[in-house]
Amino acid sequence: MCLYSVPVSLYCAKLRLLMRFKRLAWSELPPPGGYGSEAYTALVPAGSLPALKVGAHIIADSEAIAEYLEESVPLPPALPTDLMERAQVRALGRFHDTRLEPCVRALFSDIGQPHPRAEAFEQLHQRLQQLQKALALRPNIQFCLADCGLIVSLEWVTMMYKSWGLPHPFIGLVADYQQDMEQLPWVAAELGTYRPLLTQWIKTKTPSP
The missing domain is CATH 3.40.30.10 (Glutaredoxin)
Incomplete structure (x- = not known):
């Protein structure tokens, strides 16, 4: 493929x-x-x-x-066997694609600026607060479909905050979730190649001193 x-x-x-x-x-x-x-x-x-x-x-x-x-390719599974838990995974995935990621993307144009736009930044902050609650409903499985998008968007948020000189953005469940996900071998492998690309892309948007 x-x-x-x-x-x-x-x-x-x-x-x-x-x-x-x-x-x-x-x-x-x-x-x-x-x-x-x-x-x-x-x-x-x-x-x-x-x-x-x-x-x-x-x-x-x-x-x-x-x-x-x-x-x-059903094995290894990225969806639980229980129907309600499968629905919860899909709901979390939709939250990422339709709520969180658009707020992350809305700030792409602010990369390279001294500060993000207040309104767009506040919208992202609200979505991250909602993510705290959404993760509490995530089924207790090691890895699922919803994690794929969340992991990458959280990496974007981390790097954007760093570019603006802001402290690490995550606390509570979101911080624990990011830390746990980064320990998984396939996540570490992808971020190991993706993070340098993202870092370089952000540098191209940042004015030289």
């Missing part, structure tokens, strides 16, 4: 985490013709990343790809 991606993309890193967890082999290519190009939108009409090529088929949208991988 082949993953169309760009190295620093949050959602591409999300999928790589799942693929590492499932011990899959894959190749990785940039979108043909570049992101949003006519050549790429001929394959993926929305032009979004990531996309996964499996044989003659292409699957777009990170959540659809994650569900496909979970169903086609």
